[in-house]
Structure formats: C-alpha cells, structure tokens
Amino acid sequence: MSDTAIMTLKTMLANLDDAKKYQSLRDVMETLPAPDLAAVFEDLPPEKLPVLFRLCPKDLAAEIFAELTPETQQNLIDGLTDKELKAVVDELFVDDATDLVEEMPASVVKRILAQADPATRRMINELLKYPEDSAGGVMTTEFMELRPDMTVTQAMDAIRANGIDKETINNCYVTDKDRTLIGVVSLRALVLEKDPKRTIRDLMDANVVSVSTTTDQEDVSQLFEKYGFLAIPVVDAEKRLVGIVTIDDAISILQDEASEDFAKMNAIGPSDKPYFKQSMWDLYKSRAPWLVFLMISATFSSLVIRGYESALAAVTVLTAYIPMLTDAGGNAGSQSTSTIIRGMAVGDIKPHDLPRILWRECRVALLCGLTLAVCNFGKLLIFDRVSAPVALVVCLTLMCTVLLSQLIGGLLPVLAEKLKIDPAVMASPLITTIVDTTTLLVYFNIAKAVLKI
Amino acid sequence: MSDTAIMTLKTMLANLDDAKKYQSLRDVMETLPAPDLAAVFEDLPPEKLPVLFRLCPKDLAAEIFAELTPETQQNLIDGLTDKELKAVVDELFVDDATDLVEEMPASVVKRILAQADPATRRMINELLKYPEDSAGGVMTTEFMELRPDMTVTQAMDAIRANGIDKETINNCYVTDKDRTLIGVVSLRALVLEKDPKRTIRDLMDANVVSVSTTTDQEDVSQLFEKYGFLAIPVVDAEKRLVGIVTIDDAISILQDEASEDFAKMNAIGPSDKPYFKQSMWDLYKSRAPWLVFLMISATFSSLVIRGYESALAAVTVLTAYIPMLTDAGGNAGSQSTSTIIRGMAVGDIKPHDLPRILWRECRVALLCGLTLAVCNFGKLLIFDRVSAPVALVVCLTLMCTVLLSQLIGGLLPVLAEKLKIDPAVMASPLITTIVDTTTLLVYFNIAKAVLKI
Structure with missing residues (x-):
C-alpha cells in the first residue's frame, strides 16, 4: 500500500508547479511513514525541498528531517x-538536534543555535560535551523522571503533564532528591497496577542496569541485545541520572558496527554512506590504500619465492600448487579469525580465553588439515599423476599450513584486542598475506628436505 | 554491582548443600537480571539445575528458562x-514456548504439550504451522487488541483487564469485527490523551505497516530498523491480525543474520551456538567441507600454471609475483563483493541496480588498478631490480586483475540473489578462488605477448 502511495507522490512531484495539487500532495504525504518520505526527499532537486517540506504537518516534518x-x-x-x-x-528530539549540530558546517550551526530556544540550546551544548561514540554522545536528555514517594495516581498525573516532550515514556526512571538513579518503572506496570495508592518505591525495579556517560556505544548496544531493554539510563560519575539511550539508537549502532566490521574484514576503509551515495572518490579512498598496503605486504612472499628459485627450477611442478596452498592457508586462517572476531563482537569470547582458543583451534586444525591432506593426496596421485614424493610434500605442507593458519587466525584478533587495535582489521586480507609467507616457507623447506633439492 | 552479585552467587553455589544458604541464595538471585542468571545456570552441573530453579519466583523462573x-x-x-x-x-510467552517445542526431542515435547493448558496448547500448535524463519514463525499471539469504537476510558479498562498476559502493551492494535487490522494506537497516546471520551478510531494511526505470516524474518527485522517500531503486526492472507513480532526478537534476528553472513563470507558453515558451546565435531563440520570444496576449486589454478610451465621455466622470476597478483585480485574482488552483499543486506542495493553497480565498479577499479600498477612499477624497478618488460607484464596484469576482480565481485552477489542463492556464500573465499584462475590466465598471456615466450 505504501509503495503505491510513494508512486503517486512521485508522479505528483513531477508536476509540483500545479498549485491545485498541493492539498492532495499533503494528503498523500500524511499516509506515509517518515522514513519513506525521507527517501523521496533525498531524490528531490535542492530547490524543491522547502516547497514540499512546508506542506508537511510540524511533527511529521521534524520526523522526516531527522x-x-x-x-x-x-x-x-x-x-x-x-x-x-x-x-x-524546537520539534526535533534533542539527540537528533545534537547530531545535526555535529554534522553541519559552522555557519549553519550558528544559525541553528540562534534559532533554538534557550532550554534546547542548553541541552544541545550539554550533549556536545560527550564523545560522539560514547553513551553520553548518543543519549537524549528528554526522559521521564519520577520520585519514589509518588503514588501511582501522582505518577500518572506527572506523566500526563510532562510526557508529551519525552522521547519515550514506556520506561520511567526513579530518582531521589539529588537525582541519583534508584529504580525504573514501566508505564505498563503503572497502567496495570490495581491499587492507585501504591508508591513508586513499591512498584519500581531497584536493580536497574545503567551505563556511564563514557561507556562505549557498542557496549551499550550489546546490553540492549542481552537484556532486551527498550531504553537504558545513563548516569554520570556521581550516579546521577543524566540521560537515556533508546532502542532505536541501539539498533542503528548494532547495524553500523556490523557494517564497519564487514568493511574492515574485507580491506575496505570506513564509510557511513550507503553504496550509491558514495562518490567515486569515496569508494577509491576506502579501497586503494588497503590494496596498496596489502600489495606491499605481499613483497615477503615474492622474496621467499625468489630465495628458493633454484629449488623451484629443479622441480617445476611445485609451482603449480603455490596458489592452492596459499589459498588453503588463507581460507583456514580467515575461518578462525572471523569466528573469534565475531565471538568477541557479540561477547561470547573474552581476551583471557586465549589459551582455550588456541587449544581448540589446534585440535580442529589438525582434523581439518588431515582431511585436506588425505583428499589431496588421492587427487594428486590419481588425477594429476605427480610422483609420490611430490604429493607427500604438498600434503605435508597442507597439514602444516592449516595448523599454523588457524593458530595464527585464533591468536591475531585476541592480540589486537589486547593491544587496543580493532580486531576486525586483522581479518581476512591481512591474515591471507601473513599466511602466504608462512605457507611458502613451510612448502619450500619441506620440499628441500623430502626431495633433497 | 551485578558482577559482584554473580560472584556471590557462584560462591554460594559452591556450597549449595548447606541448607541455610537457600534464603540468601534466593535474595541474591532476585537482584540479578534473568540473562545473567541464565549464564550462571549454563555453567551448573545438570543435577543442581532443578534445585536452584525451584528457588526462583515463578515469573523470574520463566524468564530465565527462555x-x-x-x-x-x-x-x-x-x-x-x-x-x-x-x-x-504456563508462565512462558507463547512464542518462547513454541521455540521450546521446536527444539526439544519428541519425548520431551510430548511431556510439555501434556502439561500446557488447552489454550496455550492451541496457540503453540497454531504457531508451529509457520516456517521457523517466517514472520509467522517468530511472532507471538499474545498482543493487545482494541476496537475502533471504544473510548479512551474503555480502552484503558480493557488493557487493565487483559494486558497482564500480553507480551507488550506499548502498542495496541485496532481491529474491526472480522479481526481485520485497521490501525495501531500506542499506550503513550492513550495515557497522554486529555479527553477520555475520544474514540480509538480518532486516536489511532490508520496507516499501520504490517507484514504477512509468510514474510521472511530478515525482511521483518529490516522494517524495525527502517521505521523504528517497537512491534510489527502480522496479518494473514485475509488481512486479519494473527500476531505481532516484537523488537527483542527483531534484534536477535538482525544479529543472527549478521553472524550468519560473517560465517558464510569466511567459508564457515552455519552454527547457531556460541564458540565455546560448539564441540570439536561442530567446528570441524562447519569448516572442513568448505576447505575441501575450495581446495578442489583451486585445481583450476594448478591446471593453468601447469599449462604455462614452459613460459615459467623461461622467465623464472614470473613465479615470484604469483602470490602477490592472486592476492591483489582476491582482495579487490572481496572488496566489491562484500560492499554489494552488505548493501543488499541492509536494503541499500537492489538486484535491478546491476548496470549501475557494474559501471561504478568499473570506474573505481580502473582508479585502484592504476594506483597499484604505478606503485608497483616503481617498486619492481628500484627495489626488485627486475627488467622493465617483466615489470610491465606484472603491472599490466595488476590493472587487468583488479578490473576483472571488482567487476566479478560486483556481479556475483547480484547474480546469486537473482538465482535465489544466498549472496554471502559468493563472498571472499569463493571469489578468491575464481579470481585466482582469471589472474593467472591474464598474467601468462600478457607475459607471452610482451616477453615473446
């Protein structure tokens, strides 16, 4: 249904100059959710933006804008x-207004702050103090606060009086006189409570999970996932309630972090723009540096091969298995790296688990390596018809390389985490490059030993 | 605070036989969120599970169980x-009860269904009809339903009477006599409404976004992300409301899908267990088949090399750059593949965008390839001291391979999507293998042409 509405809207926009269409335009727009309308706005030429924007009712306009x-x-x-x-x-939620101020150039910011009413301006300035990716940076200050000695009736009155400006009232936060957070009570509990005289202190959950303003946004969003909250309160160093993070922000953070990890694991620099919104230069900037860096790292593998040129010249068939061996190592390595990285990202694996990780990776690598070696040995003798010693060299290398790769793959992300480097950058491409050199060294040394060259 | 409580709990559990500790145990448990308690339960020996479980109040017990x-x-x-x-x-939400029935062996299922009250059993059986990964499979039937002609007061009374068993009452769904979904109204709107005589029809949002029972769970969770909903109603083919999907389930789905894509992109078979919960056999099963498959695919690269053995023997230095060239191709290819896969996963890219994708990839690949070639040409002449024609061969190959790889990388996931294969399986490892063969073919042919061998 909303798809047809979008089509209608787009057709109408094509003839926007026809003044009589304005009322119908407004009618169509009111049936559409803000994110769909925002998508339509994105495709408009800049000069038509204000015309359409003025047609929206005030609250819808703010939603679209955000x-x-x-x-x-x-x-x-x-x-x-x-x-x-x-x-x-004035209509924007203060966290969205803060994001706006953070994104706009100075001249626009000046205009925005000049227009904001003093209370909003104060809240924006307050929020600007926190780092962008901390709980303080993503929280909103528009939350519903209750006192422990209120009755249910008083609390509902307070919510009716002040709730309209709050980003959410589904959870209300209970604070004592110095604004220390002491509990949380859901609107559901208030509404379902049969005794209107009961106090909030009786009804609230005193074991409230909160985060500090400095908590990393990724950790905050993991709490949402773990505990199924709709909002998490943010407290300052003195445990005073200063804001809340809501679940819609948490979902965006989770998705952004996953996209970021995806990009890093595939040697792509960060970008928060959708694919088609990125310019050629954006794409180039995010890809070329990594390709150059990885190409330079591959120098080591060239050096190894050149160092063993005489061995290769003696048994030229060895060359044929270089790509297969380095790929097997790379694949095995990225299997373990990505498992560990994802495990750490969702909180299943902690850096202190390293010995357990290496022990598991070691055993599974031996099993995988043995499987590959056996399959390959048969294939080499039957299909490729190479000599048994050469087949032995290739298969021994395969076993060693899978073992080494999965151990390195298990070790690198944990090491990165301990060194405070993002584990995701250690992933597939870098491990491939590292494993290449290791594999070639193992290969040529086994070849020299077995084939006596 | 909850960390110390968990420590206390674990110490107490160590001496669980000391009967006097039971009351304190219960007190400690009540201060902890269910997910933390569940983590403690996971580490208990099976025979101690019921003892501890019996100490929990009924609703907490159900939450832990889920x-x-x-x-x-x-x-x-x-x-x-x-x-x-x-x-x-009886205490479990019906969607959790259904998940339980789906996971347990037949004998346990029989016991569960025998104990469930008839209404619950009917709801479970209803939910079992839908595929596990459809909206029908993840929805709950415990939602709050209102009629359009109710006043705000009547609606609030209905919520007070029936809300307690509902999974959420933050959004209430408005249906007409034949249960067709006609609108949604938030508890917030009901509570904040000043005129208790207003009807739900007046207050509700009639442009309600709903999904069908057969909608894929991934598409459902993307709607949550796009529109910021807390719940989405699910309707049957006749537009009758049959259930709702809540945001906590949507977050789990988003995270599971991201983990699944991660795994597939790194040649790991599916597993829904955390790393340390997987047995050696689980890990082996998820890794070995992919490694074997990719090893066999690498046969093509061996064949290519063996086919050009004489050319390699003539200019042995060419061998030294094989890993660098195949890696560069693999990296460039996985950059585009992963960009496109992620773009499709978050909904930025649609299959019909293919021509635009190829055109963008082509231009950015030329830029990247040129950069790599120029850097590498300098390096080859100055540091590696190879002859200019060899350097030319390597650098021309580099340009071609980056171009081909990024085009193939842009094409494969879209092709997979059109063929209804999961695009993520086309990712890094497979593209590496495909690109290897292409790169080698290009390399040797350029070498033959330029070096006249």
Missing part, C-alpha cells in the same frame, strides 16, 4: 526561513 | 516434576 542525510539537511536548511528553521529545531 | 540453551533446557526439564513443568510452560 531521517535525512546531512547533505540534504543542509540543502533544506539553506532554503528555510529563520522562523521555519526554529519550528524544526 | 534464555537457556536448548541443551540446558532439556536437562532442566528432565529434573522437574510435571507440576513444576506446567508452571513454567
């Missing part, structure tokens, strides 16, 4: 009057 | 009396 990319937000702001800008900023 | 792994659930069920089992099953 969903736009920074480029489109800036284009839109440039086309709005000060009064219109003020309306948008 | 968080346990299937193995531990089964161990625990084996130690419970029928009456205790009944208490657990």
Whole structure:
C-alpha cells in the first residue's frame, strides 16, 4: 500500500508547479511513514525541498528531517526561513538536534543555535560535551523522571503533564532528591497496577542496569541485545541520572558496527554512506590504500619465492600448487579469525580465553588439515599423476599450513584486542598475506628436505 | 554491582548443600537480571539445575528458562516434576514456548504439550504451522487488541483487564469485527490523551505497516530498523491480525543474520551456538567441507600454471609475483563483493541496480588498478631490480586483475540473489578462488605477448 502511495507522490512531484495539487500532495504525504518520505526527499532537486517540506504537518516534518542525510539537511536548511528553521529545531528530539549540530558546517550551526530556544540550546551544548561514540554522545536528555514517594495516581498525573516532550515514556526512571538513579518503572506496570495508592518505591525495579556517560556505544548496544531493554539510563560519575539511550539508537549502532566490521574484514576503509551515495572518490579512498598496503605486504612472499628459485627450477611442478596452498592457508586462517572476531563482537569470547582458543583451534586444525591432506593426496596421485614424493610434500605442507593458519587466525584478533587495535582489521586480507609467507616457507623447506633439492 | 552479585552467587553455589544458604541464595538471585542468571545456570552441573530453579519466583523462573540453551533446557526439564513443568510452560510467552517445542526431542515435547493448558496448547500448535524463519514463525499471539469504537476510558479498562498476559502493551492494535487490522494506537497516546471520551478510531494511526505470516524474518527485522517500531503486526492472507513480532526478537534476528553472513563470507558453515558451546565435531563440520570444496576449486589454478610451465621455466622470476597478483585480485574482488552483499543486506542495493553497480565498479577499479600498477612499477624497478618488460607484464596484469576482480565481485552477489542463492556464500573465499584462475590466465598471456615466450 505504501509503495503505491510513494508512486503517486512521485508522479505528483513531477508536476509540483500545479498549485491545485498541493492539498492532495499533503494528503498523500500524511499516509506515509517518515522514513519513506525521507527517501523521496533525498531524490528531490535542492530547490524543491522547502516547497514540499512546508506542506508537511510540524511533527511529521521534524520526523522526516531527522531521517535525512546531512547533505540534504543542509540543502533544506539553506532554503528555510529563520522562523521555519526554529519550528524544526524546537520539534526535533534533542539527540537528533545534537547530531545535526555535529554534522553541519559552522555557519549553519550558528544559525541553528540562534534559532533554538534557550532550554534546547542548553541541552544541545550539554550533549556536545560527550564523545560522539560514547553513551553520553548518543543519549537524549528528554526522559521521564519520577520520585519514589509518588503514588501511582501522582505518577500518572506527572506523566500526563510532562510526557508529551519525552522521547519515550514506556520506561520511567526513579530518582531521589539529588537525582541519583534508584529504580525504573514501566508505564505498563503503572497502567496495570490495581491499587492507585501504591508508591513508586513499591512498584519500581531497584536493580536497574545503567551505563556511564563514557561507556562505549557498542557496549551499550550489546546490553540492549542481552537484556532486551527498550531504553537504558545513563548516569554520570556521581550516579546521577543524566540521560537515556533508546532502542532505536541501539539498533542503528548494532547495524553500523556490523557494517564497519564487514568493511574492515574485507580491506575496505570506513564509510557511513550507503553504496550509491558514495562518490567515486569515496569508494577509491576506502579501497586503494588497503590494496596498496596489502600489495606491499605481499613483497615477503615474492622474496621467499625468489630465495628458493633454484629449488623451484629443479622441480617445476611445485609451482603449480603455490596458489592452492596459499589459498588453503588463507581460507583456514580467515575461518578462525572471523569466528573469534565475531565471538568477541557479540561477547561470547573474552581476551583471557586465549589459551582455550588456541587449544581448540589446534585440535580442529589438525582434523581439518588431515582431511585436506588425505583428499589431496588421492587427487594428486590419481588425477594429476605427480610422483609420490611430490604429493607427500604438498600434503605435508597442507597439514602444516592449516595448523599454523588457524593458530595464527585464533591468536591475531585476541592480540589486537589486547593491544587496543580493532580486531576486525586483522581479518581476512591481512591474515591471507601473513599466511602466504608462512605457507611458502613451510612448502619450500619441506620440499628441500623430502626431495633433497 | 551485578558482577559482584554473580560472584556471590557462584560462591554460594559452591556450597549449595548447606541448607541455610537457600534464603540468601534466593535474595541474591532476585537482584540479578534473568540473562545473567541464565549464564550462571549454563555453567551448573545438570543435577543442581532443578534445585536452584525451584528457588526462583515463578515469573523470574520463566524468564530465565527462555534464555537457556536448548541443551540446558532439556536437562532442566528432565529434573522437574510435571507440576513444576506446567508452571513454567504456563508462565512462558507463547512464542518462547513454541521455540521450546521446536527444539526439544519428541519425548520431551510430548511431556510439555501434556502439561500446557488447552489454550496455550492451541496457540503453540497454531504457531508451529509457520516456517521457523517466517514472520509467522517468530511472532507471538499474545498482543493487545482494541476496537475502533471504544473510548479512551474503555480502552484503558480493557488493557487493565487483559494486558497482564500480553507480551507488550506499548502498542495496541485496532481491529474491526472480522479481526481485520485497521490501525495501531500506542499506550503513550492513550495515557497522554486529555479527553477520555475520544474514540480509538480518532486516536489511532490508520496507516499501520504490517507484514504477512509468510514474510521472511530478515525482511521483518529490516522494517524495525527502517521505521523504528517497537512491534510489527502480522496479518494473514485475509488481512486479519494473527500476531505481532516484537523488537527483542527483531534484534536477535538482525544479529543472527549478521553472524550468519560473517560465517558464510569466511567459508564457515552455519552454527547457531556460541564458540565455546560448539564441540570439536561442530567446528570441524562447519569448516572442513568448505576447505575441501575450495581446495578442489583451486585445481583450476594448478591446471593453468601447469599449462604455462614452459613460459615459467623461461622467465623464472614470473613465479615470484604469483602470490602477490592472486592476492591483489582476491582482495579487490572481496572488496566489491562484500560492499554489494552488505548493501543488499541492509536494503541499500537492489538486484535491478546491476548496470549501475557494474559501471561504478568499473570506474573505481580502473582508479585502484592504476594506483597499484604505478606503485608497483616503481617498486619492481628500484627495489626488485627486475627488467622493465617483466615489470610491465606484472603491472599490466595488476590493472587487468583488479578490473576483472571488482567487476566479478560486483556481479556475483547480484547474480546469486537473482538465482535465489544466498549472496554471502559468493563472498571472499569463493571469489578468491575464481579470481585466482582469471589472474593467472591474464598474467601468462600478457607475459607471452610482451616477453615473446
């Protein structure tokens, strides 16, 4: 249904100059969710943005605005009057307004802050103090606060009086006089409570999980996943409640972190833009440096081969198995690396598990290596018709390389974590390069020993 | 704080035989969130499970139970009396009960269904009809339903009367007489509404986004991410409301799908168990088949090399750059593949974008290839001191291989999607193997042409 509405909307936009269509445009827009409308806005030429934006009711306009990319937000702001800008900023949730201030160039920021009302401006400035990727940087200060000695009736009255501006009222946070967080109570519990005289202290859950303003956003979003919360309170060093992180932000963080890990594990530099929004230069910047770096690292494998050129010249068939062996090592290595990286990302594996990891990887690598060696030995003798000693060399190398690769693959991400380097950069491409050199060294030395060359 | 509580709990468990500790144990347990307690349960010997479980209050017990792994659930069920089992099953949300029935062996399922009350049994059987990874398979039937002609007061009374058993009441769904879904209203809107006489029809959002029972769970969870919902209603073919999917399930799905893609992209078979819960056999099974398959695919690269053995023998230095060239191709290929796979997973890229993808990949590949070639040409002449024609061969190959790899890398996942194969299996390892052969063919042909061998 919303797909047809989007189509209708796009057709109408094609003839936006026809003034009589404005009312129908507004009607269509009201049936669409803000993220869909935002997608339509992204495709509009900058000069048409304010026209369409003015047609939206105030709260929908703010919702759409929060969903736009920074480029489109800036284009839109440039086309709005000060009064219109003020309306948008006042309607935005303060965490979205802060994100906006963080993304815009200085001149636009000045205009935004000049239009924001003093309370909003204070909250924005407060939030700007925290690092962007900390709990303080992603939280909102618009939460619902209750006192422990309120009755259910008083609490519901407080919510009715103040709830409208809050980002969520599904969870309300209980604080004592100096704003220390002492509990949480859900709107559900308040609504379902049969005795209106009961106090919040009776009803609240005093074992409330909170994070500090400095907690990393990734750790915060993992708590959402683990405990199934809809919001998590954020406290300062004195345990005073200063904000909450809501689940919609947590989901974005989880997805962004997963995308980031994907990119790093495939030798791509960071980018927070969707594929088609990236310019050629963006794509180039994110790919070329890694390719150059990995190419230079591959120098070692060339050096090893050149060092054993005479051995290769003596038994030229050895060359034929170089790609197979290095690939097997690379694949085995990235299997363990990626398992460990993902395990650490979702919290199943901790750095102090290293000895257990190596012991497991060692055993599974022996099993895998043996399987590969046996399969390959048969194939070499029957199909490739190489001599038994050469087959032996290839298969012994295969076993050693799988073992070494999976051990290195298990070790590297843990080592990276301990050295405070992001484990994901240690993944597939880098391990492939490291494993290549190891594999070739093992290969040529086994060949020299077995074939006596 | 909860970490110290877990430590205390573990110390107490060490002396569980000391009967006087039971009351304190219960006190400590009540301060801990269910997921933390579940983690403690996982580490207990099976015979101690029921003892500790019996100490938990009924609702906490059900919450812990839902968080346990299937193995531990089964161990625990084996130690419970029928009456205790009944208490657990009745207290579980029906979607968790259904998951349980899906995971347990037949004999245990029989016991569970015998203990469930008739209404629960009916709901479980209803949910079992849907495929496990469809919206029907992950939804719960315990949602709050309202009628459009109710006033706010009547709606709040209905919620107070029936809300306690519902998985969430933060969103209530409005249906007409034949149970067709016609709108959604949030508890927030009901609570904040100043006029108690207003009807639900007035207050509800009639443009409600819903999914069908057959919608893939991955698509459902993407809607949560896109629209920021807390729950999504599920309708049958006649648009009748049959259930809802809640955000906690959506987060698990998103994380599981990301883990699955990670695994596939690194040539690891599927596993839904955490690393340390997997047996040697699990790990072996998930890794060895892929390694064997990729090893066999690498046969093509061996064949190519053997076919050009005489050329290699003539200019032995060419061998030294084989790993560097195949790695560069593999890295370039996995950069584009993973970009496209992730883009499709988060919904930024659709299969019909293929021509645009290839055009972008082509341009960025030329830029990357040129950069690599220029860097490498300098390195080859200055550091490796190879002859200019050899350097030319290596660098031309580098350009061609990056171009081909990024085109293949852009093409494969889209092709896979069109053929209804999971794009993630096309990723890094497979593309590496494919690209290896291409690279070698290009390399030797360029070498033959330039060096006249």
